Amino acid sequence: MNISKLVAPYGKSTMPILAHALVNMRQGRGTLTVTDIGTRITVRLEQSDKIDAKFLIPVKEISGKLKGTKKVMVTVTGITDGQNTCDLAKDLEINDFPLKRTMEEPVEVQIKDTSVFFDIIKQALPFCHKRKIVSEYANCLFITYGEGDTEIVASNIQNLIRFRTEAMELPENAPFRFRRYKINKNHLGGFLIPAAAAERLPQIYDRKKPLKCVVYNQEYAVFDDGTIEFTVRLPKPDMPAYEDVLQRAGCFGDEYLIIDPEAVLKDLSRFLEEHRKDKVTTVLYDRSDTMTVRHVLAMEEGVPALNYGIKRIPGTRNMDRIALNGFDLERALKVQGTDRIRWDSIGLVPIALKGSGEGYTFDIIIMPVRF
DSSP: OOHHHHHGGGGGOSSTTTTEEEEEEETTEEEEEEEOSSEEEEEEEEESSOOOEEEEEEHHHHHHHOOSOSOOEEETTEEEOSSOEEEOBOSSOGGGSOOOOOOOSEEEEEESOHHHHHHHHHHHGGGSOSSSOSOGGGGEEEEEEESSOEEEEEEOSSEEEEEEESSEEOOTTOOGGGGGGOOSTTEEEEEEEEHHHHHHHHHHSOTTSOEEEEEETTTEEEEEOSSEEEEEEOOOOOOOOHHHHHHHTTOSSSOEEEEOHHHHHHHHHHHHHHSOGGGEEEEEEEETTEEEEEEEETTOSSOOOEEEEEEBOTTOOOOOOEEEEHHHHHHHHTOOSOSOEEEEOOSSSOEEEEEEETTEEEEEEEOOOOO
């Protein structure tokens, strides 16, 4: 365990009390806690002397001295890895350190496959803003729990991605209050987690190690693997009814195109690198049995366009031409874990990309631009 890597992001606070780690020695166990109010990490450490004591240590001192992965031990005067020692601070009041509020109504969520869960988190994050802009839910991942599977949803207003997986599940004894985020008859509830906090989860935890999540009264989510406890304060805006977006995208019937995302992405990425991404529009239209994809620069005349064809499934009806942002399409095609993606479009409606990976299936909804 690299203590320095875990606590370093918390050492930049301008508030002195938040720039320190709280060491708590109690009943033969030692813990080290850092926080920025919105999130906090508690690491369980061995204790040299079985006494009860609390003290503060500057985070900068910890991140500067304990840079390796050696075992760290709590002593009565600080913490040490056997070679370097971080001494306690004596000029701050310990009681000023912000502690976790008393939390009631805990709901333990079972994370059955940590590796799949982290893969989904990484792929969903590019569809979030990761900062407060437009709407708070656009800066969050929405995690719902169903009777048979879990959905992890991200949206930045213009686009939406939804993963369905059995990597997580909600126990049957979940309290009724937890179910206010019910999406449909198959979902029991869920919560929003800030994208910036979700981004840290794969950085903190081992993909192979069991991980559990306990949600407290929809105010905090605590991820715990037995050694590291990561607490996240949960925002409370309502998640939009994304089922309406899926219906508008024509996520029904069998009118699909089969595309090779790697082949499309290769040509599209090269084109976007040569032109300004905010000016590029992708136009889709039908030519007999092939759907032609053409990239043009919006509102600019005389610019050479890139054209290539995508084979259409025989028997599907002709499709109107649709304009969407080429950068959004590039981002959607970068979702990993699938060799082929089904492409569904009916008239001037959102584009629905459908695919599957190991342990999950997904929908990507791309909202078209005005053409």
